[in-house]
Amino acid sequence: MFEPKVKLDKALYEKLKMYSTIAGYSSVEEFVQHALEKEIKQFEGAESEDEIRQKLKGLGYIS
Amino acid sequence: MRADRSRLHPVKSRAVALLWTLCLACATCNLSAAAQKVVVLGIDGMDPKLLQKFVEQGRMPNFKALMAEGDFRPLQTTMPPQSPVAWSTFMTGLDPGGHGIFDFIHVDPTKMAPYNSMAVAEAGGRPVNVGSWSFPTSGGGVRLLRKGKTFWQMLGERGLRSTIFRMPVNFPPVKAPGRSLSGMGTPDLIGSQGTFSFYTDHRKDWPAQISGGEIYEVTAISNRVNAQLHGPPNTFRRFPTKESLDLLEKGRAVSLDYDNPKMTQDFVVYLDPKARAAKLMIGDQELVLKEQEWSDWVHAEFKAIPHVITISSAVRFYLRQLSPKFELYVTPLQIDPEDPVMPISQPANWSKELCSELGRFYTHNIPEDAQAFKNGVLSAREFWDQMMLAYEERSRALDYLLKHPAEDFLFVYFGTVDQGSHMLWHFMDREHPGFVQDDVLQDGIPRLYEMLDGQLGHLRKMIGRDTALIVMSDHGFAPFYWEVNLNTWLLEQGYIVLKDPSKQESGEFFSNVDWSRTKAYAAGLNGLYVNLKGREKAGAVAARQEYEALLDQLEKALLAMKDPRNNRSPVSLVLRPRRDFKGPEKDKGPDILVGYSHGYRCSWESPLGEFPKAVFVDNHSAWSGDHCMDYRQVPGILVTNRRITSPAPALADLTVSLLQEFGIAPPSGLTGQDILEPKK
Numbered sequence: 158m159f160e161p162k163v164k165l166d167k168a169l170y171e172k173l174k175m176y177s178t179i180a181g182y183s184s185v186e187e188f189v190q191h192a193l194e195k196e197i198k199q200f201e202g203a204e205s206e207d208e209i210r211q212k213l214k215g216l217g218y219i220s
Numbered sequence: 221m222r223a224d225r226s227r228l229h230p231v232k233s234r235a236v237a238l239l240w241t242l243c244l245a246c247a248t249c250n251l252s253a254a255a256q257k258v259v260v261l262g263i264d265g266m267d268p269k270l271l272q273k274f275v276e277q278g279r280m281p282n283f284k285a286l287m288a289e290g291d292f293r294p295l296q297t298t299m300p301p302q303s304p305v306a307w308s309t310f311m312t313g314l315d316p317g318g319h320g321i322f323d324f325i326h327v328d329p330t331k332m333a334p335y336n337s338m339a340v341a342e343a344g345g346r347p348v349n350v351g352s353w354s355f356p357t358s359g360g361g362v363r364l365l366r367k368g369k370t371f372w373q374m375l376g377e378r379g380l381r382s383t384i385f386r387m388p389v390n391f392p393p394v395k396a397p398g399r400s401l402s403g404m405g406t407p408d409l410i411g412s413q414g415t416f417s418f419y420t421d422h423r424k425d426w427p428a429q430i431s432g433g434e435i436y437e438v439t440a441i442s443n444r445v446n447a448q449l450h451g452p453p454n455t456f457r458r459f460p461t462k463e464s465l466d467l468l469e470k471g472r473a474v475s476l477d478y479d480n481p482k483m484t485q486d487f488v489v490y491l492d493p494k495a496r497a498a499k500l501m502i503g504d505q506e507l508v509l510k511e512q513e514w515s516d517w518v519h520a521e522f523k524a525i526p527h528v529i530t531i532s533s534a535v536r537f538y539l540r541q542l543s544p545k546f547e548l549y550v551t552p553l554q555i556d557p558e559d560p561v562m563p564i565s566q567p568a569n570w571s572k573e574l575c576s577e578l579g580r581f582y583t584h585n586i587p588e589d590a591q592a593f594k595n596g597v598l599s600a601r602e603f604w605d606q607m608m609l610a611y612e613e614r615s616r617a618l619d620y621l622l623k624h625p626a627e628d629f630l631f632v633y634f635g636t637v638d639q640g641s642h643m644l645w646h647f648m649d650r651e652h653p654g655f656v657q658d659d660v661l662q663d664g665i666p667r668l669y670e671m672l673d674g675q676l677g678h679l680r681k682m683i684g685r686d687t688a689l690i691v692m693s694d695h696g697f698a699p700f701y702w703e704v705n706l707n708t709w710l711l712e713q714g715y716i717v718l719k720d721p722s723k724q725e726s727g728e729f730f731s732n733v734d735w736s737r738t739k740a741y742a743a744g745l746n747g748l749y750v751n752l753k754g755r756e757k758a759g760a761v762a763a764r765q766e767y768e769a770l771l772d773q774l775e776k777a778l779l780a781m782k783d784p785r786n787n788r789s790p791v792s793l794v795l796r797p798r799r800d801f802k803g804p805e806k807d808k809g810p811d812i813l814v815g816y817s818h819g820y821r822c823s824w825e826s827p828l829g830e831f832p833k834a835v836f837v838d839n840h841s842a843w844s845g846d847h848c849m850d851y852r853q854v855p856g857i858l859v860t861n862r863r864i865t866s867p868a869p870a871l872a873d874l875t876v877s878l879l880q881e882f883g884i885a886p887p888s889g890l891t892g893q894d895i896l897e898p899k900k
């Protein structure tokens with residue numbers, strides 16, 4: 158399956174590699190994914206399914 | 221003892237007569253809305269056929285008189301005939317392609333997540349964190365999603381002032397000269413459409429989750445119950461999430477994620493089983509409730525930062541049962557009109573002014589708690605009582621607004637007929653699958669119409685002789701006999717593919733859908749979307765040719781749909797917003813709007829992406845009347861003291877006519893025509 162690739166500065170990649178090991182991540186990918194998800198969440202104000210459910214389900218038209 | 225006026229001294233008599241004249245003149249000044257040029261009474265869901273029937277039965281003398289004085293026609297509603305869509309058209313004169321409201325529920329295609337179409341909450345700026353405290357650097361807010369200029373903004377541009385009381389899809393209220401209070405679309409304090417709380421010592425009697433409410437387990441110890449109101453998250457406090465702590469435990473040196481804890485307000489209930497009553501203590505307030513008694517509004521406070529930031533709310537308690545089961549219902553937490561934490565009125569202090577005149581009142585979305593009734597938390601009679609509490613508040617507000625006619629234009633909204641028609645239909649319709657025999661409630665809907673007739677009678681007495689009076693509704697009503705699981709139908713027709721077909725009935729929000737092989741999906745009450753490449757998160761259908769061909773195929777298939785149980789056609793109309801609407805928003809809605817035929821409506825589960833087994837199901841819910849169908853089935857009403865010049869007036873015509881009453885030519889882009897004959 159197609160996996161998107163992102164180019165990183167080599168120096169940054171080396172830092173990521175070092176700190177992902179120090180921080181106990183199993184791979185650079187796991188570390189990068191976690192860091193980016195956290196960052197995006199701040200912008201999206203990500204709502205959980207429970208929050209979406211609670212916000213919409215007061216509406217009598219749906220179950 | 222009866223006063224004998226004939227025995228009054230002549231001089232005294234003349235003085236009394238003068239006094240009476242002055243009083244009457246004064247009363248006319250105070251009580252007449254003569255200053256208002258136009259008054260609109262908006263009655264959500266009033267149906268022309270039912271209105272005609274009740275008029276003919278002699279139950280609505282004031283409507284009859286107004287029809288005789290002026291005119292009456294069914295009023296063409298929008299497609300879809302949903303309140304947010306129809307009211308948006310009424311207030312802007314635009315179709316959904318112009319105002320951008322296509323349904324109660326829209327879908328964000330980048331997340332495949334449904335959301336409230338009317339308003340959105342926006343996060344504040346990046347916070348500064350100090351220990352467990354968190355301080356946003358800039359405030360978040362709420363944003364009205366409806367587009368287009370309202371007619372009262374257009375009036376305002378000509379220096380005219382309006383009073384707009386609870387117009388739907390006007391949260392936060394738009395700025396215009398005059399005053400307005402938001403209505404449908406206004407959230408409760410926790411940001412939902414209305415979430416009630418129910419406290420019981422028999423939690424196991426209830427499902428784990430209940431729609432539109434939260435059920436809390438409480439224990440009565442020595443006739444005392446300790447409980448809490450559960451408020452919004454405290455954005456000033458933060459604690460590490462469980463997921464972060466789990467990662468830490470696994471040895472990952474993560475920087476922590478945080479959650480905001482919910483704010484609470486404690487209350488205590490002291491039970492008196494002998495007196496069948498209880499004393500409630502909340503903050504510094506004490507109240508005594510008998511079994512099956514409603515409290516007045518009770519002020520509740522949530523402390524975000526003690527002594528610095530407090531969020532004010534209001535609730536009503538209903539002591540449903542003391543024993544053998546303890547059951548206490550609490551209304552959704554209201555944005556307190558006395559001290560609103562979000563902008564519910566314009567100017568901002570008007571809700572406070574209303575509050576000082578009328579006392580606290582329901583501020584959220586739709587006050588009548590249909591979800592509590594649907595789920596058995598309130599019985600039908602209890603729902604009726606709760607509905608009457610909301611109705612009486614509106615009635616008092618109308619009276620107040622008529623006695624203080626400071627504006628050129630007045631709009632007052634009543635939602636009682638709409639919610640009553642949804643919830644009481646099965647008491648008056650023996651053909652309904654959920655028919656219930658109830659000698660009192662079978663007359664519930666006619667009774668609601670009569671009550672609105674009383675409001676109209678009051679209004680007619682209060683307004684000036686030259687005032688244009690318009691009574692209108694956004695849509696009518698029809699029975700809701702049969703549910704259509706539209707997503708299940710799409711699945712059966714091969715337009716949707718599931719990741720795991722054995723788990724068809726589990727999960728919601730399309731969680732089991734294989735988007736890479738799915739061509740179309742249904743969301744909201746009338747919406748159907750193509751899974752389009754470049755728009756949807758994992759689009760599978762190419763734009764242009766493939767997209768258009770798929771729409772043609774879907775339209776044909778929808779109109780050919782048959783309910784095998786009775787050989788009826790559940791779909792009688794298919795619209796394509798991009799083809800059939802005008803305006804800059806038309807590309808942002810569903811690709812198809814599905815118009816259900818008489819008796820049918822989208823199922824309970826399909827709007828949020830669930831897949832029950834059967835496509836067609838009898839509707840046994842107490843929510844037994846509806847209008848989210850083919851718009852031609854459910855026109856609204858137009859009754860006015862003017863002659864109506866069109867045989868088939870529509871909501872968008874009314875917008876133009878209102879402007880014309882003030883001599884204002886409609887701006888370009890409005891689709892309607894003036895349909896009211898000028899006063900001679």
